Amino acid sequence: MSTQVTATCPGCSCLCDDIEVVIEESEIREVGNACRKGASLFLNPDHPAYDLDAAIDEAIEILKNAKSPAIFGLDNTTIEAQRIAIKISEKLGCMIEDYSSIRYGDLLNFVVSSRIKTCTLDDVRDRADISIFWGSDAMSSQPRHLSRFSYFPRGEHKQKGWEFDRYAISIDIYRSPTAKVCREFLKVSPGQDPALMDEILGILSGKPPGSKELLKFSNEIKKADFGVIFAGSGLIHGLNRDMDKLIWFMEGLNEYGEFYLIPMVKGYNMRGFVEMMKRAQRQIEGSFLRALLDGGIDAALIVGADPMSDLPYSLSKKLLDIQTIVIDPRDTPTTEIADLVIHTGIAGVDNGGSAMRMDGVEFELVPCIKRDTPSDEAVLTRILEGL
Amino acid sequence: MPTPMEVYQLLPMTNCKKCGESTCMAFAVKLIRGEVGLEACTPLFEEDRYKDKLSKLQELFETVEGATETGLVIDTDKCTGCGNCVVACPVNVANDPHGTAVGRGPTNDRVILRVKDGVVVASNVHECRRFGKNRILCDLCIVTCPSGAIEFV
Ligand code: SF4
Ligand code: SF4
Ligand code: SF4
Ligand code: SF4
Numbered sequence: 346m347s348t349q350v351t352a353t354c355p356g357c358s359c360l361c362d363d364i365e366v367v368i369e370e371s372e373i374r375e376v377g378n379a380c381r382k383g384a385s386l387f388l389n390p391d392h393p394a395y396d397l398d399a400a401i402d403e404a405i406e407i408l409k410n411a412k413s414p415a416i417f418g419l420d421n422t423t424i425e426a427q428r429i430a431i432k433i434s435e436k437l438g439c440m441i442e443d444y445s446s447i448r449y450g451d452l453l454n455f456v457v458s459s460r461i462k463t464c465t466l467d468d469v470r471d472r473a474d475i476s477i478f479w480g481s482d483a484m485s486s487q488p489r490h491l492s493r494f495s496y497f498p499r500g501e502h503k504q505k506g507w508e509f510d511r512y513a514i515s516i517d518i519y520r521s522p523t524a525k526v527c528r529e530f531l532k533v534s535p536g537q538d539p540a541l542m543d544e545i546l547g548i549l550s551g552k553p554p555g556s557k558e559l560l561k562f563s564n565e566i567k568k569a570d571f572g573v574i575f576a577g578s579g580l581i582h583g584l585n586r587d588m589d590k591l592i593w594f595m596e597g598l599n600e601y602g603e604f605y606l607i608p609m610v611k612g613y614n615m616r617g618f619v620e621m622m623k624r625a626q627r628q629i630e631g632s633f634l635r636a637l638l639d640g641g642i643d644a645a646l647i648v649g650a651d652p653m654s655d656l657p658y659s660l661s662k663k664l665l666d667i668q669t670i671v672i673d674p675r676d677t678p679t680t681e682i683a684d685l686v687i688h689t690g691i692a693g694v695d696n697g698g699s700a701m702r703m704d705g706v707e708f709e710l711v712p713c714i715k716r717d718t719p720s721d722e723a724v725l726t727r728i729l730e731g732l
Numbered sequence: 733m734p735t736p737m738e739v740y741q742l743l744p745m746t747n748c749k750k751c752g753e754s755t756c757m758a759f760a761v762k763l764i765r766g767e768v769g770l771e772a773c774t775p776l777f778e779e780d781r782y783k784d785k786l787s788k789l790q791e792l793f794e795t796v797e798g799a800t801e802t803g804l805v806i807d808t809d810k811c812t813g814c815g816n817c818v819v820a821c822p823v824n825v826a827n828d829p830h831g832t833a834v835g836r837g838p839t840n841d842r843v844i845l846r847v848k849d850g851v852v853v854a855s856n857v858h859e860c861r862r863f864g865k866n867r868i869l870c871d872l873c874i875v876t877c878p879s880g881a882i883e884f885v
Contacts, residue, residue, distance in 0.1 A: 497819040
């Protein structure tokens with residue numbers, strides 16, 4: 346006998362909540378609506394059994410003996426697990442960090458504290474006239490973003506269809522898959538993003554445009570009542586992390602219509618981590634990489650992250666010199682080099698919890714099958730208790 | 733696609749009406765549009781003298797491997813399951829206004845494109861706008877695909 350449940354996908358910060366999962370004899374047989382990246386999480390087989398008690402004891406031992414441990418990752422785990430990880434960092438008096446400051450500088454803080462105007466993806470679907478993907482290749486990182494929210498769907502005030510109702514543009518240093526499907530592509534040379542912002546606001550205030558594309562884009566901005574910048578890490582690099590420039594540009598755009606910004610965070614729950622740190626009145630210091638490079642860390646508890654793949658080798662190789670505990674459902678280059686790996690279940694598939702979509706809307710991840718694999722939250726709770 | 737004349741010349745050209753059409757030419761036109769199947773022309777299959785014509789016709793209308801009846805081919809290796817085509821397809825929008833039209837998964841079985849196990853699958857292809865009497869050269873599923881996974885052959 347087969348049953349069908351609707352699930353929420355933890356594959357990326359879109360947290361698609363329309364995933365149809367067909368279950369037969371306690372196994373997932375079919376996954377509908379999830380993209381390839383998301384479906385692979387649901388169709389992944391369980392991990393072989395291992396001695397969880399021994400692994401947790403060993404993790405506690407490593408953390409107790411470390412002089413300067415650090416907790417890192419956390420963008421791909423639940424809010425509940427993030428909260429416990431923050432508590433562990435308080436208990437150990439140690440650094441806790443995710444990728445938010447590494448990839449986006451202060452952007453997330455500015456958005457979370459409303460210093461940059463933001464909106465929800467549902468607003469985007471229902472109202473956005475113009476979607477600007479700046480330094481972000483959504484088609485690769487958040488595959489259903491354009492089809493669910495930012496370009497193709499009809500929405501409450503968008504009934505005519507994307508060809509007539511919406512304008513999408515990709516601004517990037519290369520023609521990404523996102524650029525291929527957008528109406529327009531504006532190539533920006535590396536580091537020239539501030540100059541491009543100057544030029545756009547200049548044209549809007551009447552200066553002659555430097556190119557046809559820029560003129561068209563400026564006209565679309567003028568026409569739009571509601572526009573959104575989907576900011577990728579490429580924009581932050583291009584701005585050399587200059588948030589004042591971005592704030593100035595957003596204010597400039599808002600002279601012509603309502604313009605918002607949504608950070609296209611990687612990791613399905615980066616937004617959640619930033620919020621949880623704010624609620625715990627903790628700063629994301631942005632000093633993990635420096636400390637790793639300078640030998641200021643002797644043990645790392647890495648949760649739901651793969652720094653061996655994400656960081657340049659000059660940095661990631663430092664992980665080989667220190668004790669590493671990796672809590673992750675996946676097998677990754679980082680689990681390969683770890684001193685201790687604790688395989689956990691996937692939230693939304695094997696375990697429950699909650700997470701925040703890139704726009705800050707919270708979703709519940711309800712497990713769709715029953716397996717014995719522990720959740721990140723359960724493992725971290727036992728580590729906290731043992732410390 | 734072959735022309736009606738090319739197809740006509742491969743038919744028995746007797747206007748016997750067994751297929752339900754008044755002439756072989758009318759049958760040829762419907763055959764090309766995909767509105768009728770070759771098997772409706774029974775003389776082709778029953779009479780030995782049409783053997784060569786039959787095999788040529790079968791070759792002509794043999795669907796490309798993996799292609800659906802409208803010639804829609806999906807390269808599942810390239811497809812990322814992003815759903816752009818699913819949401820952009822005008823037939824999906826018309827037949828499923830509360831599901832695919834608003835960016836969600838389909839709420840009924842009347843859609844052409846849907847994503848299953850991470851890649852697009854097609855059904856109800858006879859409803860595709862490129863097919864049937866009032867066909868138009870719709871290419872919305874092609875232009876919205878970031879990976880070139882959809883083709884019509
Ligand atoms: S877009 Fe993201 S959340 Fe949605 S199905 Fe794909 S991986 Fe999962
Ligand atoms: S059955 Fe065949 S031969 Fe007879 S009219 Fe139709 S197409 Fe022509
Ligand atoms: S050609 Fe048009 S109608 Fe046919 S499947 Fe593609 S989008 Fe839909
Ligand atoms: S648009 Fe292309 S990649 Fe996306 S689901 Fe359709 S066929 Fe697959």
